[in-house]
Amino acid sequence: MKAPSGHWHQQSLQFKYTQALRVRPGSRAAHSANGPENCFIIAESKSPILCARDLSVNPHISFEDCPPLDYLLVPGGRGTQKEVYNEALTGFVRRQAEHCQALLSVCTGSFILHAAGQLSGKKATTHWASLERLRALGDVEVIEERFVEDGSIWTSAGISAGIDLMLAFIARTFGEQIAGDVQFSSEYFPATARYGKVEQHPDAPTYLRRSRLHCRNH
Numbered sequence: 001m002k003a004p005s006g007h008w009h010q011q012s013l014q015f016k017y018t019q020a021l022r023v024r025p026g027s028r029a030a031h032s033a034n035g036p037e038n039c040f041i042i043a044e045s046k047s048p049i050l051c052a053r054d055l056s057v058n059p060h061i062s063f064e065d066c067p068p069l070d071y072l073l074v075p076g077g078r079g080t081q082k083e084v085y086n087e088a089l090t091g092f093v094r095r096q097a098e099h100c101q102a103l104l105s106v107c108t109g110s111f112i113l114h115a116a117g118q119l120s121g122k123k124a125t126t127h128w129a130s131l132e133r134l135r136a137l138g139d140v141e142v143i144e145e146r147f148v149e150d151g152s153i154w155t156s157a158g159i160s161a162g163i164d165l166m167l168a169f170i171a172r173t174f175g176e177q178i179a180g181d182v183q184f185s186s187e188y189f190p191a192t193a194r195y196g197k198v199e200q201h202p203d204a205p206t207y208l209r210r211s212r213l214h215c216r217n218h
Helices: 087-097 109-115 126-138 159-174 176-186 206-213
Strands: 010-013 017-023 038-043 071-074 102-105 146-150 152-157
Touching: 038 126, 071 087, 071 109, 071 159, 102 109, 102 159, 109 126, 146 159, 159 176, 176 206
Parallel strands: 010 071, 071 102, 102 152
Antiparallel strands: 010 017, 017 038, 146 152
């Protein structure tokens, strides 16, 4: 199934369920903080998914019914430690990767990409607490930055670093002006303050330790 002419598909996996976005390039929805014109949730089945903190998500379609996507985003979390063995999920990522223009992950979503055979021989990053585990895989060049781009593969460090990744991805894909509109609408302009001297933590990633000369401690 091909995406309709003039549209692109973006998919965001959240362990057992996914959220796919379809927007028209150049439209206000494509770069507005309000999001896309159409949004639907995808899972292994259409049964409700019980997530962390008892959040219930009701999928619209299943992996099997999902059309080919141009962009696939895989978030992370503790669930990835189990989901790397979920062939339904990793197989879905692998099949979508055959035609995706870009694969992206946030936090430990990088382990899902690896389990799907998409990260071997690539540069990548993940949440600071999982950097050594990513290195232990043996076939990934770990870069301790907020996000890393290696060809069509984009990975970010933990949680908020996904915002940095997405803004850079939007700038690369749709131009800096659109990325600027998203950044301004979201009011995402991080302060330089660091609390508790976290940059001195023995496990602090390189980018954070490097920032100690540029930040104001509280």
